[in-house]
Amino acid sequence: MSDIRKVGVCGAGLMGNGIAQTCAAAGFDVVLMEVAEAPLQKGMASITKSLDKFVEKQKLSQADRDATLERIKATTDVKDLKDCDLVIEAIIENMDAKLKLFNALDDLLGPNGIICSNTSSLCVIEMAAGTKRADRVAGLHFFNPVPIMKLVEVVKTIATSQETIDKLYAFAKKLGKEPVLAQDTPGFIVNRLLIPYLLYAIRVYEQGLASREDIDKGMKLGCGYPMGPLELLDFVGLDTTYYIAEIMFDEFKDPMMAPPTLLKRMVLAGQYGRKSGKGFYDYN
Numbered sequence: 001m002s003d004i005r006k007v008g009v010c011g012a013g014l015m016g017n018g019i020a021q022t023c024a025a026a027g028f029d030v031v032l033m034e035v036a037e038a039p040l041q042k043g044m045a046s047i048t049k050s051l052d053k054f055v056e057k058q059k060l061s062q063a064d065r066d067a068t069l070e071r072i073k074a075t076t077d078v079k080d081l082k083d084c085d086l087v088i089e090a091i092i093e094n095m096d097a098k099l100k101l102f103n104a105l106d107d108l109l110g111p112n113g114i115i116c117s118n119t120s121s122l123c124v125i126e127m128a129a130g131t132k133r134a135d136r137v138a139g140l141h142f143f144n145p146v147p148i149m150k151l152v153e154v155v156k157t158i159a160t161s162q163e164t165i166d167k168l169y170a171f172a173k174k175l176g177k178e179p180v181l182a183q184d185t186p187g188f189i190v191n192r193l194l195i196p197y198l199l200y201a202i203r204v205y206e207q208g209l210a211s212r213e214d215i216d217k218g219m220k221l222g223c224g225y226p227m228g229p230l231e232l233l234d235f236v237g238l239d240t241t242y243y244i245a246e247i248m249f250d251e252f253k254d255p256m257m258a259p260p261t262l263l264k265r266m267v268l269a270g271q272y273g274r275k276s277g278k279g280f281y282d283y284n
């Protein structure tokens with residue numbers, strides 16, 4: 001059950017362009033919107049590069065690559081989203097910016113249009129409350145890299161209708177993803193479990209209980225994890241982890257979710273992990 005045919009994606013950054021690519025590859029018409037031409041073109045270039053890699057690895061034909069790109073319309077005009085059945089917001093993790101966008105989308109979309117946020121930590125009902133369609137607002141949290149990671153957290157607020165959840169489940173499956181249902185609390189399922197684990201790994205390292213290499217090796221070989229916690233922190237981004245931890249600690253007041261001193265110092269120093277060239281490991 002899904003009458004979603006045309007999908008809007010707001011934000012052409014890492015997550016947004018990955019979501020747009022995944023939707024277009026699954027056969028949906030996509031409108032990818034950014035606030036300016038430069039980030040929009042950068043997002044489209046990332047999609048093209050990603051699809052070319054799939055062709056190179058013989059996981060995608062040249063014809064399917066071309067058809068996927070043709071299904072994506074790039075725009076800087078929010079009005080181009082008006083015919084979308086579903087719009088997925090993947091902009092900056094800032095509530096004021098999201099509220100402004102949700103209000104604009106609420107005025108723009110048809111009465112059955114669904115609005116979703118790809119937020120990893122912010123309160124979805126707060127975004128929904130400013131609209132006249134709270135029953136058709138939910139979280140749709142993808143994981144990085146979107147074209148490869150199979151999981152999608154479908155986040156139900158206290159106002160989201162079951163019909164909306166059913167449509168989003170059907171949509172996620174059409175994308176080739178596995179949906180799981182999460183409640184609208186900070187961190188949802190994955191980050192609620194993952195963030196305290198990552199923060200505790202930092203504390204173990206900070207207290208000198210083991211070297212960073214042995215912490216990572218221990219979790220990879222002892223628990224069968226594909227990446228150790230400090231490697232994963234560098235991959236996710238230390239700034240991103242710090243931001244999510246702050247929100248979760250603010251909500252739950254659980255000491256396990258409080259960002260360790262070392263994490264704060266590294267973020268202040270601009271050591272964000274892979275994206276900055278240095279985190280727990282050096283990538284320069």
